[in-house]
Every structure is written in structure tokens, then in C-alpha cells.
Amino acid sequence: EDQVTQSPEALRLQEGESSSLNCSYTVSGLRGLFWYRQDPGKGPEFLFTLYSAGEEKEKERLKATLTKKESFLHITAPKPEDSATYLCAVPNAGNNRKLIWGLGTSLAVNP
Amino acid sequence: NAGVTQTPKFRVLKTGQSMTLLCAQDMNHEYMYWYRQDPGMGLRLIHYSVGEGTTAKGEVPDGYNVSRLKKQNFLLGLESAAPSQTSVYFCASSYGFSYEQYFGPGTRLTVT
Numbered sequence: 001e002d003q004v005t006q007s008p009e010a011l012r013l014q015e016g017e018s019s020s021l022n023c024s025y026t027v028s029g030l031r032g033l034f035w036y037r038q039d040p041g042k043g044p045e046f047l048f049t050l051y052s053a054g055e056e057k058e059k060e061r062l063k064a065t066l067t068k069k070e071s072f073l074h075i076t077a078p079k080p081e082d083s084a085t086y087l088c089a090v091p092n093a094g095n096n097r098k099l100i101w102g103l104g105t106s107l108a109v110n111p
Numbered sequence: 112n113a114g115v116t117q118t119p120k121f122r123v124l125k126t127g128q129s130m131t132l133l134c135a136q137d138m139n140h141e142y143m144y145w146y147r148q149d150p151g152m153g154l155r156l157i158h159y160s161v162g163e164g165t166t167a168k169g170e171v172p173d174g175y176n177v178s179r180l181k182k183q184n185f186l187l188g189l190e191s192a193a194p195s196q197t198s199v200y201f202c203a204s205s206y207g208f209s210y211e212q213y214f215g216p217g218t219r220l221t222v223t
Contacts, residue, residue, distance in 0.1 A: 045214070046213060
């Protein structure tokens with residue numbers, strides 16, 4: 001069964017303390033992996049798309065990487081404004097119209 | 112460029128009442144989606160559309176209907192609201208399925 005699992009469920013960091021969030025997936029024939037950020041009371045905001053193992057993308061303090069089984073979202077020297085829930089999703093191998101979503105990692109960055 | 116907009120932002124319904132949620136996008140996207148998001152359940156796809164005049168069922172379609180009469184609009188209807196439909200509803204759109212989806216701000220619906 002196609003599945004996306006994110007860990008940890010919650011993470012609390014001090015400002016400047018770098019860390020990584022994990023998104024592991026089981027889907028045959030990966031057609032892309034998406035990372036989103038969601039702030040409380042708002043819709044998910046698109047961050048990155050990764051298509052093949054070894055691919056990396058960066059945006060400010062965030063860097064996303066992809067292997068054949070998982071993706072990491074590395075946060076370097078985070079700031080309080082990076083506090084949000086980070087979601088990942090992959091297209092369902094069976095039904096090409098559906099994304100399989102993880103439950104997210106809730107990140108809190110303390111000043 | 113407003114992106115994806117949703118109306119209303121909040122709504123309270125009584126059991127059995129009906130309502131329509133409106134989603135509009137100005138990015139000329141072919142695909143549009145309706146999701147619900149509940150604590151501990153993540154985002155679940157209700158219905159989607161791959162183009163004007165088309166609709167299809169997602170994971171949790173029961174109790175909802177949709178229409179896509181114009182390319183830029185996607186309507187979600189609740190014919191007879193139930194407390195189990197209390198949730199936050201998000202609309203999204205994309206160029207195609209393997210492309211990133213852009214989300215609206217959400218509608219918080221409470222059914223009492």
C-alpha cells in the first residue's frame with residue numbers, strides 16, 4: 001500500500017539550532033515528492049518538488065533532498081518565523097490523480 | 112494575481128442544512144481539488160476535477176457534490192450537513208497532476 005510517513009511528529013528547536021525532518025515513502029514508480037509549509041489557520045504553501053534520487057533544492061534556510069526511500073528537509077540556523085507544520089506528499093502510483101499526504105512535522109523554533 | 116480564493120472563510124450550519132463552498136483560481140490551472148483536513152487525519156481528497164465540465168471522486172466523497180461549470184471555479188456542496196462534516200476545507204489547483212498544487216486559505220465549517 002502506498003504510504004507516506006513523517007517524523008518526528010513534533011520538533012522544538014532553539015533559534016540557530018539546525019536539524020532535519022524526515023519523510024519516508026513507499027510507492028512504486030515515484031512521480032515526484034512535494035514539500036509544503038502550513039501555518040496555523042492557513043492553507044499549505046508549496047516549497048519544493050523533487051523528482052529523482054540525489055536531487056536537492058534550496059530556499060533560504062531550507063534544503064530538501066531525496067533518496068529512493070525518503071526525503072529530508074534540512075533546516076539550517078532556523079529562526080522563529082520558520083515555525084510551522086511541514087508536510088510532504090507523493091502521487092499515488094495506482095491512481096494518478098491522488099496525492100498521498102503525510103501527517104506533517106510540527107516545528108517550533110524558540111528565540 | 113490572487114491565486115486561489117475560497118468563500119466563505121467561516122460557516123456554522125445546523126444538522127440537515129445545505130451549503131455551497133466556492134473556490135476560484137486565476138492561474139488558468141486545469142486541475143482543481145477539494146480537501147478536508149482534520150486533526151490526526153491529514154489532508155484527505157474529497158473530489159477533484161481535471162478540466163472544465165469534469166469531476167471525479169476522491170477518498171472521502173460521500174455527502175458531498177461538486178461542479179466545475181467554469182475553468183476557474185470549483186464548487187463544493189453539502190446537501191444535508193452532518194456533524195461528521197465539521198472540518199477545515201481547502202481548495203487547491205495545479206497545471207497537471209504531477210505538478211505542485213496551490214492551496215486556498217481554507218473554510219472552517221462547524222456543523223452542530
